[in-house]
Amino acid sequence: MTQAAALAIGVQRAESPGLWTLAWRRFCRDRVGLASFLIVVFFFGLMAASGLHLIAADWSKEVGVNYAPPTFMGPEVADGGQAAPESHGGERAGESNPFDPLAGVLAEIRAAAGAASVAEAQAPTLVFGGDRWGRDVLQKTIKGTETSMFVGLVAALLAAFLATVFGALAGYYGGWIDDFFNWFYNVFTSIPYLLLILAIAAVLNQKGTLTVILILGLTGWTGIFRLVRAEYLKHKVREYIQAADAIGASHARRMFVHILPNVSHVILVQLSLHVVLFIKSEVVLSFLGFGVGVDTVSWGSMLNEAQSELILGYWWQLAAATLAMALLVTGFSLFTDALRDALDPKLK
Amino acid sequence: MTSANSPETLIGIRDLKVDFRLDRTTISQAVKGISFDIPVNSTVALVGESGSGKSVTALAILGLLPRENSTVPPGSQILYGGRNLLVLAPGELQKLRGADISMIFQEPMSSLNPVFSVGFQLTEVLTKHLGMTGRQARVRALELLREVGIPEPETKIDAYPFQLSGGQQQRAMIAIAIACEPKLLIADEPTTALDVTIQKQILELIAALQKRLRMSVLFITHDLALVGEIADYVVVMREGEIKEQGGVEQIFEAPRDAYTRALLLCRPQLERRPRRLPVIDDFLKPGPLAGGSLEERSRGLRGDEEIILEVRHLGKSFYSREGLFGKREFKAVKDVSFKLARGKTLGIVGESGSGKTTVALTLLRLRGESSGEALFDGKDLLSIPPQEMMPYKRRIQIVFQNPYASLNPRFTIGQLLMEPLQVHGIGSNESERRDRVYKLLEEVGLPEVSFFKYPHEFSGGQRQRIAIARCLTMKPDVLICDEAVSALDVSIQAQVLNLLQDLQDEYHMSYIFISHDLAVVKYMADQVMVMNEGEVVEVANSDDIYRSPQHPYTKKLLSSIPQGWHGARAR
Numbered sequence: 001m002t003q004a005a006a007l008a009i010g011v012q013r014a015e016s017p018g019l020w021t022l023a024w025r026r027f028c029r030d031r032v033g034l035a036s037f038l039i040v041v042f043f044f045g046l047m048a049a050s051g052l053h054l055i056a057a058d059w060s061k062e063v064g065v066n067y068a069p070p071t072f073m074g075p076e077v078a079d080g081g082q083a084a085p086e087s088h089g090g091e092r093a094g095e096s097n098p099f100d101p102l103a104g105v106l107a108e109i110r111a112a113a114g115a116a117s118v119a120e121a122q123a124p125t126l127v128f129g130g131d132r133w134g135r136d137v138l139q140k141t142i143k144g145t146e147t148s149m150f151v152g153l154v155a156a157l158l159a160a161f162l163a164t165v166f167g168a169l170a171g172y173y174g175g176w177i178d179d180f181f182n183w184f185y186n187v188f189t190s191i192p193y194l195l196l197i198l199a200i201a202a203v204l205n206q207k208g209t210l211t212v213i214l215i216l217g218l219t220g221w222t223g224i225f226r227l228v229r230a231e232y233l234k235h236k237v238r239e240y241i242q243a244a245d246a247i248g249a250s251h252a253r254r255m256f257v258h259i260l261p262n263v264s265h266v267i268l269v270q271l272s273l274h275v276v277l278f279i280k281s282e283v284v285l286s287f288l289g290f291g292v293g294v295d296t297v298s299w300g301s302m303l304n305e306a307q308s309e310l311i312l313g314y315w316w317q318l319a320a321a322t323l324a325m326a327l328l329v330t331g332f333s334l335f336t337d338a339l340r341d342a343l344d345p346k347l348k
Numbered sequence: 349m350t351s352a353n354s355p356e357t358l359i360g361i362r363d364l365k366v367d368f369r370l371d372r373t374t375i376s377q378a379v380k381g382i383s384f385d386i387p388v389n390s391t392v393a394l395v396g397e398s399g400s401g402k403s404v405t406a407l408a409i410l411g412l413l414p415r416e417n418s419t420v421p422p423g424s425q426i427l428y429g430g431r432n433l434l435v436l437a438p439g440e441l442q443k444l445r446g447a448d449i450s451m452i453f454q455e456p457m458s459s460l461n462p463v464f465s466v467g468f469q470l471t472e473v474l475t476k477h478l479g480m481t482g483r484q485a486r487v488r489a490l491e492l493l494r495e496v497g498i499p500e501p502e503t504k505i506d507a508y509p510f511q512l513s514g515g516q517q518q519r520a521m522i523a524i525a526i527a528c529e530p531k532l533l534i535a536d537e538p539t540t541a542l543d544v545t546i547q548k549q550i551l552e553l554i555a556a557l558q559k560r561l562r563m564s565v566l567f568i569t570h571d572l573a574l575v576g577e578i579a580d581y582v583v584v585m586r587e588g589e590i591k592e593q594g595g596v597e598q599i600f601e602a603p604r605d606a607y608t609r610a611l612l613l614c615r616p617q618l619e620r621r622p623r624r625l626p627v628i629d630d631f632l633k634p635g636p637l638a639g640g641s642l643e644e645r646s647r648g649l650r651g652d653e654e655i656i657l658e659v660r661h662l663g664k665s666f667y668s669r670e671g672l673f674g675k676r677e678f679k680a681v682k683d684v685s686f687k688l689a690r691g692k693t694l695g696i697v698g699e700s701g702s703g704k705t706t707v708a709l710t711l712l713r714l715r716g717e718s719s720g721e722a723l724f725d726g727k728d729l730l731s732i733p734p735q736e737m738m739p740y741k742r743r744i745q746i747v748f749q750n751p752y753a754s755l756n757p758r759f760t761i762g763q764l765l766m767e768p769l770q771v772h773g774i775g776s777n778e779s780e781r782r783d784r785v786y787k788l789l790e791e792v793g794l795p796e797v798s799f800f801k802y803p804h805e806f807s808g809g810q811r812q813r814i815a816i817a818r819c820l821t822m823k824p825d826v827l828i829c830d831e832a833v834s835a836l837d838v839s840i841q842a843q844v845l846n847l848l849q850d851l852q853d854e855y856h857m858s859y860i861f862i863s864h865d866l867a868v869v870k871y872m873a874d875q876v877m878v879m880n881e882g883e884v885v886e887v888a889n890s891d892d893i894y895r896s897p898q899h900p901y902t903k904k905l906l907s908s909i910p911q912g913w914h915g916a917r918a919r
Contacts, residue, residue, distance in 0.1 A: 029371075239754040242714050243815070247768040247822065248741040261758035 023265075026342040033338020039331030043149060050146040059139035059297065067314050068130030070137075129316030131305065140297050141320045147298040149328070151212050152279035158217030159278075160271045163224030164260075170225075171232025172255050181225070188222050197281075201290040208293045212285055216278045224270045231263040265343035272336040276329050283325065299325050358531060358564050359386040359409065362425040366404050369417045378404045380588040381424075386532065391558055391565040393575035393596075395611070396585035397837040402568045405585075406534045409433065409566075410451060411441045447477040450525040454537040456517035460509040466493075466520045467505035473527045492523040497553060514700075515546035519553065526557055533558070534566045539574070543699035544864060548908040551578055570837065572611045576600055576913030584608050600913035606631040614842040616871035618894060618909065621645050625846055625871070628839040647874045648889035653689035656858050657711075657744075657826055660685050662720035662730075664703075664710045680706045682882045684720070688826065691852065693859040695873025695890060697866055697905070703882040704862045708828045711860075712746055713737060724826075742772050745819035749831035751811035755803040761814055762799040765789075768821045784821065792817045792847060809840030813847065820851070828860040833868060845872065866909050870894055878902045 027033055049055045129137045170181035188196070200215045235241060236259065244258050279299075285291045286300020294301075299321045306318035366379040379401040386392050396402045407413050409426055411433060426433040428448075433441065453459040461469060470492060471485035480488065486505070493501035496519040498512075509517055518538060525533055535554060539547040555578045558565050569575060575582055575596070582599040584591045584607065592605035603609045610631035623645045664681040681703040688694050696704045709715040711722055711729065721728040729740055748754040755764060765785040768774070775781040786796055792813040803811055812832060819827055829848065833841045845868070852859060861872045869876060869890070876893045878885040878901065886899045897903045 239748045239750060240756045242709070243746070243748060243754045243818070244756070244767075245714055246712055246741065246746050247818065248738055248771050249767065250771075253771075258756055262756070 023342045027338055030338045030341065032334055033342070036331040036334035036338065039327060040335050043145060043328050043331070046142060047146045047149045050142050051150070056139040056142035056146075059143040060135060062134040063130070063136050065130065066132060066134050067309070067312075068134055070129040070316050129314070129320075131317055132309070137317050137320045140302060140317075141299075141324050144297045144299045144302050144321060145324055145328070147209065147292055147296055148279050148282055148300070148325070149275075151209060151216070151282045151292075151298070152275045155213045155216035155220065155278045155282075156271050156274040158213065159220040159274055160224055160267055162217070163221040163270075164228055164267055166221070167225045167228025168232055168255050168260070171229040172236050172251070172259070174233075178229075181229070185222055185225055188219070193219070197285065198288075198290065201285070207290070209296060212282055212290075212292060215285070215290075216281055220274060220278060220281075224267065224274065227266055227270060228263060231266055232259060235259045235262055265340070268343065269336055269340045272332060272339065276332045276336070279325065279329060356388045357385045358388045358428070360425070360427040361385070361405070361409075362427065364405065364408060364424045364426065365421045366401070366408055366413065366424075367419045367421065369419070377588055378418075379408070382585070382588075382590045384583050384590065384593055386564050386566055387581070388531075388564060389558075389562045390580040391555070391567055391578055392581045392583060393567045393569065393579035394583050394585060395569055395572050395575060397570055397839065399587065400585040401588040402585050403536055406451065406536055406566065406568055409532075409534065410445055410449060411436070411438075443477075446473055446530075447528045448530055449532045449534065450528070450530040451534040451536065452518070452521045452525045452538050454540050456514060456521045456541070457509065459521060460517060462509050465506050465508050466512070470505075470520070470524050470527060473524055477528045488527075489523075492527055493520070496520070496523045496526075496557075497549075498523070514542055515549060518542060518546075518550055522550075522553065522557070526561060526563075529561055530563060532564045532566060534568070536568045537570070538567075540569070540571075544866065545699065545904060545908040547910075551910075554578065571615075571910070572608075572838075573615060573912040574910045577911060584611065596913060611838060614838050616842075616845070616867045618867055618870055621647065621871055624849070625842040627842045627846065648891055649689055649692060649874055653692060655687045656690045656724070657688040658723040659687075659707075659711070660721050660723070662707065662710060662718065662722065664706050664715065664718040680882055681710065681718075684879075684882075684884050686877055686884070686887060688858050688860065689874070690825070690858055691856040692874040693852070693861050693872050695869035695876040696860065696862045696879060697864065697869050697876060698879035699864060699905075701881070702879040704879050705830055706882075707879075708746060708830050708860060708862055711828070712741075712744060738772070742768075742822040743824050744826045744828070745822060745824040746828040746830060747812070747815050747819060747832040750835050751808050751815055752803075752835075754815055755811055757803055759803075760799070761789075761794075761801055761803070761806075764803075764814065765799075765818055765821055768818060772822060774822070785817075788817045788820055791820070791851075793843075807840075808836050809844060812836060812840075812844050816844075816847065816851070820855075823855070824857065826858045826860065828862070830862045831864070832861075834863060834865060841868070848872070866894075866906065878905065 027037075046055075050057075131137055131140065166181050166184075170178045191199075196219050197215055200218060201211070204211050204214060232255075236254075241254055241258060244254050249258065282291060282298060283300035283303060286298055287304050289304070291300045291304070292298045302317055302321040306315075306321065309315075310318055360383075362383050363381045364379055364383070365377065365381050368376050368378050370376055382401075382405065384392070394402045394405065404413070408420065413420070420434055424434055428444070433444070436444075460466070467486065467489055470489040471480075471482065474480045474485035474488055475482065489505060490501050493505060498504050498516055498519050504512065504516070504520075509520070512520060522538075533554075538554070539550050542550060551574070554565060554567070557563075567575060567579060572582075572584075579596045581593065582596050583593040584599070584605065586607055591607045592599065592603065594604075598604075599608060600612070603612060607628070610626070610628045613626050613631075614628060616625060621644050623643045662681060662684040663679065666678045666680055667675045668678065670676045684703075684707055686694060696707065698704045706715065710718045713729070713734075718730055720730065722730050724740060724744070727740070729737070729744075732740075759767075762782075762785065765788065766778075766781055769781045769784065775784055782799075785799065789796060789798055794810060794813055794817070798806075798814075803814070806814065816832075832848075833844050836844060848859070849872070851857065859872070861869060863869050873890045875887065876890045877887045878893070878899070880901050885901045886893065886897065888898075893902065894906065897906055
């Protein structure tokens with residue numbers, strides 16, 4: 001009998017692939033998933049490099065002329081295109097407003113700074129164009145990627161963390177604890193989402209990256225909570241949890257050592273779905289003026305600027321932000337899909 | 349049935365092969381070139397353990413193999429009326445299915461559509477294949493329901509599947525299958541999900557219908573004993589190959605193949621109780637045929653044994669809410685009392701819903717509050733506070749039915765077995781604990797490498813060994829086996845039963861052995877407790893209860909056990 005068992009196992013591979021290894025193997029078989037994974041990795045690299053000031057560190061430098069067109073379109077486009085710079089020059093005539101009491105001071109400052117800024121001539125074209133102040137749109141986009149992704153990731157982590165803790169407690173214990181969290185959940189979901197976001201924004205009353213993260217994280221946990229709770233309801237009556245109870249494992253141990261790894265695929269997939277969702281929400285928030293501060297740039301603030309530029313025919317900032325966002329969001333969504341297929345043991 | 353005087357053949361299977369593509373590179377041969385005939389007006393039993401390819405063969409006959417990943421290599425033939433079913437156009441095949449060839453499945457609950465009434469599903473077949481009008485079909489449907497023995501067919505025809513019991517659902521399924529008076533009825537494990545008394549009724553029904561409608565039945569099962577009563581021919585399959593085929597008398601009286609002999613003898617029998625059950629390897633290995641030792645083991649209590657666990661008036665109710673404030677009480681266990689002697693086995697038998705599992709889970713306090721008391725070492729396990737329960741949890745352990753569900757899939761075997769030691773602080777350090785676990789793995793017959801593997805890498809029998817090893821880490825006094833071998837194949841069952849017996853001999857543990865399988869309980873138990881609808885019907889020494897049952901329910905239960913070939917002949 002022993003020999004038979006030994007033989008049976010001997011036939012199997014000597015090394016033993018864990019469930020994560022198997023999931024990774026399934027994932028690698030999915031070509032679309034792998035491609036999207038590379039896109040996501042690329043964006044993470046971009047975010048890290050930008051965060052470490054390796055690239056796009058001087059995004060706020062005014063390196064080009066106002067609304068410098070993209071290099072591949074040539075400098076003449078800007079002149080031909082509705083003679084925009086001229087008209088803009090007119091707008092900025094305010095700088096030489098004779099009634100400006102600070103005119104003298106400004107002139108002095110400009111004279112002092114002038115030596116430097118005049119020294120490096122403002123480029124007539126930039127790689128992907130320039131914005132109103134002549135800042136490089138490409139660098140701005142990279143910096144915006146950093147902000148937007150950071151906001152999306154941290155907010156999603158916060159939401160997933162809250163949802164996991166709440167969902168685990170509610171689903172595992174049931175009874176009045178479950179009732180309590182369900183009421184809490186109902187209250188949260190009964191308020192229209194945008195209204196809730198605006199309400200929290202108004203309460204926090206402060207612009208900035210942290211505020212955006214808090215707004216999104218504190219409002220976004222509800223969907224994940226419901227799923228985690230359902231998973232816990234399902235798993236707590238499974239035989240392996242009864243077996244754990246029978247050997248004397250504590251509640252906390254059963255909740256977080258036994259069940260959590262078994263529902264982690266749900267949380268992981270929800271986490272990446274919410275990264276995408278929150279990146280989009282950040283754009284909406286910034287667009288509405290509740291976004292990041294003026295000293296930082298995000299895709300949302302770029303889009304916000306773009307609305308006035310578009311009327312004047314300067315489409316490149318809009319295009320850059322949209323393209324970057326579309327690429328990441330699509331990549332991330334496909335990656336999430338592939339991840340779910342790979343991690344969900346039922347689909348095997 | 350290849351003999352010359354064979355009667356007219358209905359379906360001939362010639363060199364059937366079925367391959368399944370598992371992934372891009374791996375192909376598994378589920379059926380490896382089998383040939384057999386299904387004669388007209390007879391019952392052919394296809395017997396084999398899981399993975400033997402018996403269900404795949406049935407699906408191939410019906411043309412229901414999954415298209416995405418299965419291939420039937422050319423050269424395979426399934427001949428029916430001069431035509432090869434494997435190359436028939438899908439439309440042609442669809443006309444045959446349900447009309448000429450029909451099938452009943454293992455799980456009646458999941459093979460009936462839950463959102464349509466029984467009548468609707470029955471008349472659908474009639475209108476589709478026989479072109480009846482709605483009114484005609486309903487009349488015929490009533491007739492059919494009466495024929496399969498459903499009580500009050502006039503009311504049941506409009507019932508939904510969930511309103512019928514398991515046995516009635518299977519009867520409804522059979523009614524649908526025979527609606528068009530098929531020439532061949534394929535029954536794929538039709539009684540496996542049913543209780544033993546219902547199983548008997550369904551078997552009798554199928555046998556009676558086969559005679560009356562003069563059809564052929566292909567009866568697929570893992571239980572060789574079952575087919576002795578109903579089959580004319582038996583085909584024994586293993587790992588995609590036919591091991592032996594022949595008339596039922598030859599198979600049971602003079603089996604030629606070692607595997608057939610093994611299948612017949614591995615299952616515990618009511619008449620004999622060997623010290624050790626023979627396992628498949630005993631038969632397949634060359635050398636002198638072991639066949640298990642013929643020495644019998646004596647069972648039963650003398651009355652002076654030390655009592656380790658005494659349960660008095662155990663009761664357990666479940667409540668469901670009714671209306672706004674009301675609640676309805678359902679008594680799952682009513683006033684159950686028994687004593688468990690040290691080193692002995694108490695068998696609990698009963699049909700589903702009899703409360704036998706609830707008794708076990710209540711004793712372990714896995715099911716919330718209950719009434720009555722369970723004295724263990726003078727302490728009432730049901731009333732001590734949870735903090736004081738810990739030292740007792742160590743001493744009463746449970747092995748669950750489904751080895752696929754009772755091991756956490758994300759833990760390695762090492763983690764699974766180390767956990768109880770860590771939780772209870774057994775062993776002074778990690779390396780000492782690891783040594784203990786290695787020793788236990790050896791004891792349950794698993795190699796040391798298992799320590800680093802995950803449950804999904806093991807077969808059902810091996811997983812059940814792991815579950816047993818996990819209980820043994822705590823050296824319990826009482827081990828509850830809740831249908832611990834029911835989900836296992838016959839050959840694996842014998843191995844696990846032998847293991848349990850060896851461990852009891854060595855450690856002198858007491859077992860509470862819960863099972864619906866009366867033969868297995870007879871083999872394992874010293875004392876047997878029969879339960880019905882939450883109540884204890886009868887408790888007695890196992891030999892006595894099987895020889896002279898007192899209560900009518902016990903008698904009914906015992907008479908429902910499949911008698912096998914010899915039993916059927918004796919009657």
